[in-house]
Amino acid sequence: MNRLLCTLTLGAMAAMAAIAAAGQDVPPADPEMSVNDLMITLITPATNTLWGIEDPQTAEDWQVFIDAADLVIDAGRTIKVGGTGPKDTDWAADPAWQAFADALIGAGRDARQAAMDQDIEAMYTAGEVLYPPCEECHLQFHPGVREQ
Numbered sequence: 329m330n331r332l333l334c335t336l337t338l339g340a341m342a343a344m345a346a347i348a349a350a351g352q353d354v355p356p357a358d359p360e361m362s363v364n365d366l367m368i369t370l371i372t373p374a375t376n377t378l379w380g381i382e383d384p385q386t387a388e389d390w391q392v393f394i395d396a397a398d399l400v401i402d403a404g405r406t407i408k409v410g411g412t413g414p415k416d417t418d419w420a421a422d423p424a425w426q427a428f429a430d431a432l433i434g435a436g437r438d439a440r441q442a443a444m445d446q447d448i449e450a451m452y453t454a455g456e457v458l459y460p461p462c463e464e465c466h467l468q469f470h471p472g473v474r475e476q
C-alpha cells in the first residue's frame with residue numbers, strides 16, 4: 329500500500345470510528361407517535377415539572393426531576409427522527425429543526441445533571457435554557473403559531 333493510500337485508509341477508519349462513536353447518540357429509529365402528540369403528552373408535562381420546581385428535599389423529590397429530564401431528553405431524541413404526523417419527516421430533515429431539538433436535549437441534560445447534583449440554582453438555569461428552543465422552533469415550524 330503506498331503512503332497516500334495508507335493515509336487515506338487511516339483517515340477513513342478514523343472517520344468511521346467517529347461515526348460509530350456518534351452513533352451511540354442516534355435516537356430511536358421508528359417513532360409511533362406524532363410530533364404533536366409527543367409535545368402534548370410528554371414534553372409539556374415533563375417541562376412543566378421542571379419549570380415548577382419548589383424546594384425539593386428528599387432524594388425522592390429530586391428523582392421526580394431526574395425522571396422529567398429523562399423524558400425531555402428522550403422526547404427530544406425522538407423528534408429528531410420525526411414521527412407519524414403528516415409533516416414530521418419533512419421537519420426532521422431540516423437542519424434548523426435538528427438544532428432546536430439538540431438545544432432541547434442539551435437543556436434536558438443540564439436539568440438532569442442539576443437534579444442529580446441536587447443543585448437548585450443549576451435547575452433554575454437549566455429551566456431558563458429549556459424555554460428558548462420551544463419558542464424558536466414553534467415560530468419557525470409550528471403551523472398554528474406561524475399563522476397567528
Ligand code: HEC
Pocket residue numbers: 363364367368371372375407413419425426428429432458459461462463465466469470471472
Ligand atoms: C424542534 C422543534 C420544536 C421544539 C424544540 C419544541 N416544539 Fe412544541 N411543537 C413543534 C411543532 C412543529 C408543533 C406542531 C405540531 C403539529 O401541528 O403537528 C408543536 C406543538 C406543540 C404543542 C401542541 C399544542 C399547540 O401549541 O398547538 C405544545 C403544547 C408544545 N409544542 C409544547 C412545547 C414545549 C413546552 C416545548 C419546549 C420545552 C416545545 N414544544 C419544543 C415543534 C417544537
